[in-house]
Amino acid sequence: MSRTITALISFKRQSFIYEWVNKFDIKAAVRRDSEFEINPIFRNFSNDDTQKIIRIKKALKGNIQKSLQSISECIKSQKVDLLTMGELT
Numbered sequence: 001m002s003r004t005i006t007a008l009i010s011f012k013r014q015s016f017i018y019e020w021v022n023k024f025d026i027k028a029a030v031r032r033d034s035e036f037e038i039n040p041i042f043r044n045f046s047n048d049d050t051q052k053i054i055r056i057k058k059a060l061k062g063n064i065q066k067s068l069q070s071i072s073e074c075i076k077s078q079k080v081d082l083l084t085m086g087e088l089t
Helices: 017-023 026-035 063-070 072-077
Strands: 002-013 040-045 052-062 080-088
Touching: 002 026, 002 040, 017 080, 026 063, 063 072, 063 080, 072 080
Parallel strands: none
Antiparallel strands: 002 052, 002 080, 040 052
16 A cells, blocks of 8 residues: 655745746646656745745655656656755645
């Protein structure tokens, strides 16, 4: 039986917000999260840096990594730097 974790993910996008919005499909993200049994808890921009996005998700251990691997080409093309990904306790 896999253990459920709560993970904090922060990343910084290098592309401009309009490019990000035009290319990022929120419905596709919701479908991908459900495909990997990921429950989003929180998503917002950092108050200090609007290019930095903070997300908190709950999932079975390993599923968040699998989800990120499935969109690795999108991450590269959108110039996204994954800053942190860690388990919350």
